[in-house]
Each structure stands twice: as C-alpha cells, then as structure tokens.
Amino acid sequence: MKLSLRGEYALRALIVLGLNYEQDVVRIQTISEQQNIPKRFLEQILNDLRSAGILESKRGIAGGYRLKQSPDQITLASVIRYIEGPLAPVSCVSENFYERCSCPDEERCAIRSIMKEVREAIVRILEGVTLSVLCDRVRTLQGVHSNPLDYVI
Amino acid sequence: MKLSLRGEYALRALIVLGLNYEQDVVRIQTISEQQNIPKRFLEQILNDLRSAGILESKRGIAGGYRLKQSPDQITLASVIRYIEGPLAPVSCVSENFYERCSCPDEERCAIRSIMKEVREAIVRILEGVTLSVLCDRVRTLQGVHSNPLDYVI
DNA sequence: GCAAATCTTGACTGAACAACTGGAGTTTGT
DNA sequence: ACAAACTCCAGTTGTTCAGTCAAGATTTGC
Numbered sequence: 001m002k003l004s005l006r007g008e009y010a011l012r013a014l015i016v017l018g019l020n021y022e023q024d025v026v027r028i029q030t031i032s033e034q035q036n037i038p039k040r041f042l043e044q045i046l047n048d049l050r051s052a053g054i055l056e057s058k059r060g061i062a063g064g065y066r067l068k069q070s071p072d073q074i075t076l077a078s079v080i081r082y083i084e085g086p087l088a089p090v091s092c093v094s095e096n097f098y099e100r101c102s103c104p105d106e107e108r109c110a111i112r113s114i115m116k117e118v119r120e121a122i123v124r125i126l127e128g129v130t131l132s133v134l135c136d137r138v139r140t141l142q143g144v145h146s147n148p149l150d151y152v153i
Numbered sequence: 154m155k156l157s158l159r160g161e162y163a164l165r166a167l168i169v170l171g172l173n174y175e176q177d178v179v180r181i182q183t184i185s186e187q188q189n190i191p192k193r194f195l196e197q198i199l200n201d202l203r204s205a206g207i208l209e210s211k212r213g214i215a216g217g218y219r220l221k222q223s224p225d226q227i228t229l230a231s232v233i234r235y236i237e238g239p240l241a242p243v244s245c246v247s248e249n250f251y252e253r254c255s256c257p258d259e260e261r262c263a264i265r266s267i268m269k270e271v272r273e274a275i276v277r278i279l280e281g282v283t284l285s286v287l288c289d290r291v292r293t294l295q296g297v298h299s300n301p302l303d304y305v306i
Numbered sequence: 307g308c309a310a311a312t313c314t315t316g317a318c319t320g321a322a323c324a325a326c327t328g329g330a331g332t333t334t335g336t
Numbered sequence: 337a338c339a340a341a342c343t344c345c346a347g348t349t350g351t352t353c354a355g356t357c358a359a360g361a362t363t364t365g366c
Contacts, residue, residue: 001154001155001242001271002154002155002242003242003243003268004352004353004354005255005353005354005355006353006354008243008254008255008264010257011264012256012264015263015264027310027311027312027313028313029179030310035256036255036257038354038355038356040355040356040357041217041354041355041356043313044355045312046313047313047314047315050313056255057312057313057314058312058313058362058363059311059312059313059314059362059363059364060310060311060312060313060362060363060364061310061311061312061364061365061366062311062312062363062364063311063312063313063361063362063363063364064312064313065313076267083354088354089154090156090157090161101161102158102161102189103161103165103188104189108294108295110287110288110290110291110294111161111164111165111168111287111295113290113294114229114279114282114287114290115156117276117278118154118275118278119156120280121274121277121278122271122274122275124274125267125270125271125274126267126271129267134263134264134267135263137266137267137271138263140263141261141263141266142261157323157324157325158324158325159324159325167328179343180341180342181342182341191325191326191327193326193327193328194325194326194327196324196342196343197326200342200343200344201341210342210343211334211341211342212332212334212341212342212343213333213334213335213340213341213342214334214335214336214339214340214341215334215340215341216332216333216334216340216341216342217341218342218344278335
C-alpha cells in the first residue's frame with residue numbers, strides 16, 4: 001500500500017468534513033485554502049468520494065460538501081481502497097482486488113505467504129481506524145478549539 | 154509499500170540464488186527460464202542487486218551470479234528498500250527515505266500518526282524475514298528435492 | 307428573471323515511472 | 337582468436353500521477 005497525494009488530500013478533506021459533521025456543508029474553496037490543496041484537483045477528489053457514497057453535495061451559491069455516512073462508519077481502509085486501490089503489497093494476496101500473479105504455483109509461493117502477513121497487518125490497522133477515531137485524534141493532538149475549521153491537520 | 158514486478162522478480166531470483174548458496178554461479182538465462190522472467194529485464198535487476206552489494210557476478214563463458222552476502226544477513230526489508238524505495242506508505246513517516254509532506258504541522262498530523270503505525274507493522278515483518286527464512290519456507294512448502302534448481306517458487 | 311457562486315463533467319498535459327528491447331562493448335575460458 | 341557470457345547505455349511503449357482548463361448545470365439572493 002502506497003498513499004499518493006490524491007489519497008492524502010482525500011483523507012485531509014474528510015477530516016475537515018468529519019470535524020464539521022452534521023453542520024452545514026463546507027465549500028471546496030474553504031477546504032482548499034485551509035489545507036493547501038489545489039482547488040481543481042480537490043474538486044475531482046471530492047467528486048469521487050461522492051460517487052463512492054461517502055459524501056453528499058449541495059449545489060448553488062450556498063453549496064458545498066458534507067459527509068453522507070456517519071464518521072464512525074467510514075474506515076480508512078474503505079477510503080484508501082476507493083481512492084488508491086488494493087491495500088495489499090501485491091495483488092495476488094488482495095481480497096478485494098485479487099489478480100493472479102506470474103509465479104508458477106501460487107498456493108506454495110513463499111513470497112506470497114510473507115506478503116499475506118504484511119497485508120493482514122496493514123488491514124488490521126486500517127480497518128480499525130474510522131474517521132471518528134481520526135477526528136478524535138486530531139482533537140487530542142491539537143487541543144480544543146471553538147471552530148472546527150480552525151484545526152490544522 | 155507496493156511491490157512492483159521488478160521487486161517481485163528480484164525476490165524470486167534471490168530465492169533461486171539462495172537455494173544455490175555456496176555452489177557455483179547461476180546463469181541469468183537459467184533463472185530467467187526457470188522463473189519465467191524476461192531475460193533482459195532480469196539482467197538489469199541482478200545488476201542493481203550487484204551494485205547494492207547483495208550479489209557478485211562472474212564474467213565470461215562460465216559466468217553468472219551468486220550471493221555475496223550470507224542468506225541470513227539479507228532481509229526482505231533491505232532488498233525491497235533497495236529495489237522499490239521506502240517501505241512506509243507515505244515518505245513523511247519513512248526512516249530511510251524521509252521527505253517532508255505538505256501538511257502544516259507534521260508533528261501533530263493525525264494521518265501521519267496512523268501511517269507510522271502502518272509503517273511499524275510492515276517493517277516489523279520484513280526486517281524479520283531473511284532470505285534464509287524464505288528459502289526454508291520454500292523447502293517446507295515444496296518438500297525436499299535433489300536439485301535446488303528444480304524448486305518452483 | 308438574472309447574476310453570481312457553486313458543483314459537475316470530461317478532456318487535456320507534462321512529468322515520472324514501469325517494463326521492457328536493442329545494440330555495442332568487455333571479459334573470460336579454451 | 338573466438339564465442340559465450342556479462343556490462344553498460346540508450347531508447348520505446350504504456351500507464352499513472354498530479355494537476356489544469358473549459359464549458360455546462362444548479363441553486364440562491366436580489
């Protein structure tokens with residue numbers, strides 16, 4: 001698993017929206033400025049998260065994005081799977097993106113058996129961390145502020 | 154961490170050479186045919202491993218490659234770091250390939266703290282697996298053969 | 307109804323990387 | 337000297353990454 005900038009931006013944006021959960025929608029530009037993410041690029045990413053059913057949007061002059069799912073139902077694993085693809089280091093050990101690899105005997109492949117362990121370890125962590133856990137961690141790391149949009153992630 | 158074909162080929166080749174440790178050199182072509190790896194590509198990869206000090210080569214008509222280090226001194230972590238780069242999912246949590254990321258406060262970044270855990274888990278596994286462990290696992294998975302070059306990895 | 311701000315969609319680009327392929331050169335054993 | 341092997345450099349093809357741009361659709365305030 002490798003997190004590209006795209007994935008990192010997605011997580012940063014989700015945290016902003018998570019801290020603002022059940023409030024009004026947040027504008028792309030607000031997130032873009034606050035998190036220093038190129039606006040056009042962020043547009044794409046948020047749209048992808050909307051197609052994934054994680055966000056919902058409101059159009060027009062008072063428009064913006066908002067979480068559709070509850071923060072404690074959104075795991076890092078699911079977000080990263082959606083944005084980046086497989087969590088496993090090789091796709092022949094991936095559950096969700098399995099692809100056969102070129103080795104002659106997959107069942108008895110020693111490399112594969114190690115990579116399965118790696119995959120397990122990664123999944124165990126990322127399935128366990130929800131957006132609400134992440135937001136809590138932000139609050140802990142930064143202390144309590146009055147306005148959630150002030151958080152530096 | 155994501156293992157590209159290049160990295161997978163490197164590991165497969167190393168296993169062949171590991172099973173043949175302290176024997177004669179093995180020719181590129183032998184490894185290529187046995188493991189179904191494009192010869193020219195494998196050439197490059199073995200050369201890289203030689204520059205890394207992991208392999209040594211012998212030129213000429215009876216030439217080929219051989220492990221330079223002992224199999225129990227070669228960890229998967231070191232091989233993958235050399236061939237692929239950082240093990241960490243983002244380079245701002247990498248020990249060996251650290252790069253600052255774009256978030257405003259790295260020390261208090263919640264994403265970073267999760268990614269550190271992921272990195273730790275990956276490293277713990279891959280530092281613990283040496284080439285000799287891997288070769289043992291191949292022998293276990295496949296039973297004992299007379300000729301090490303017969304192993305299907 | 308109109309303007310302004312916002313999201314939506316899709317195409318486009320430039321750089322980097324992956325996975326090879328080719329060819330010329332060098333070393334070595336016989 | 338010669339052929340089989342490795343070494344080194346260069347180029348190719350295709351894909352992904354990280355954006356950018358343009359044009360369109362939607363909503364709201366006035």
